[in-house]
């Protein structure tokens with residue numbers, strides 16, 4: 210089976226090799242050294258200088274959960290909700306009784322300044338956004354959002370889980386407060402790690418250990434442990450090692466360029482009317498306004514090709530073709546020929 214999915218993705222041979230090894234004991238200097246290196250390389254890859262990284266054991270949602278439950282409790286927040294993952298921030302804020310408003314972004318529109326017109330931005334402490342709304346492949350204009358946040362002194366909290374290593378991220382220049390990433394999207398590792406880059410300023414202001422809501426994902430405890438390159442509990446050791454091998458091997462800028470090139474290749478060789486919003490390099494949505502996505506998906510699966518279906522209202526109207534992971538041009542040639550067979 211060839212996976213054009215958004216996570217797990219096709220894994221590199223090098224990653225699979227690391228995954229096959231016996232795990233080492235981890236409460237020692239050798240493992241701390243690896244975690245410090247992971248922290249440094251992650252920060253470098255998103256241009257974060259005055260920041261710390263915490264490594265949580267869980268999928269990406271654990272990172273979102275930790276930030277919402279432990280840092281937003283006394284804040285008023287604004288959520289950009291343009292799909293499943295925007296809704297996840299809304300659900301988390303509902304769950305933890307956070308004071309929030311949401312801006313709904315419709316499927317066929319980009320987020321623009323106009324969406325903010327009816328909101329008194331000076332009243333918000335933080336803005337929550339999924340840089341790439343993976344449910345439809347939409348990439349938000351982070352320069353615009355960052356400018357707004359600077360102007361109104363709003364903390365910028367970014368879920369970059371599916372944008373990391375696909376689209377450029379500039380932690381320092383965008384003045385991001387929290388940046389959430391995870392192991393099994395473009396990093397192409399096994400699921401199990403959520404990484405959060407936290408600005409020193411945000412840590413100082415909001416993570417002081419007084420808000421005791423979550424024992425296992427306690428950010429204060431994770432920060433304290435990372436001072437010696439450790440985690441409070443047994444981490445996903447294997448994924449930490451896969452992360453280390455990958456970050457040392459790749460150049461983040463080259464990885465983004467490679468993903469952009471593959472996306473461009475697929476989009477220019479398979480003709481389907483594009484949707485009207487800006488796409489992330491991470492994936493291309495195929496839109497079937499009159500239905501038929503399920504039939505196409507079944508045909509592809511019979512041909513050993515697994516693309517990403519959608520949920521809810523879009524289940525028969527959209528398929529998503531990932532450009533993350535160890536995919537090559539030839540893989541897209543094969544996919545395109547199979548798509549043409551079933552759609553023409």
Ligand SMILES: *Cc1c(COP(=O)(O)O)cnc(C)c1O
Nearest residue numbers: 268269270294339343368370371
């Ligand atoms: C994948 C993803 C998540 C996390 O989902 P998990 O199922 O917890 O891995 C969160 N936000 C975005 C934008 C994602 O693409």
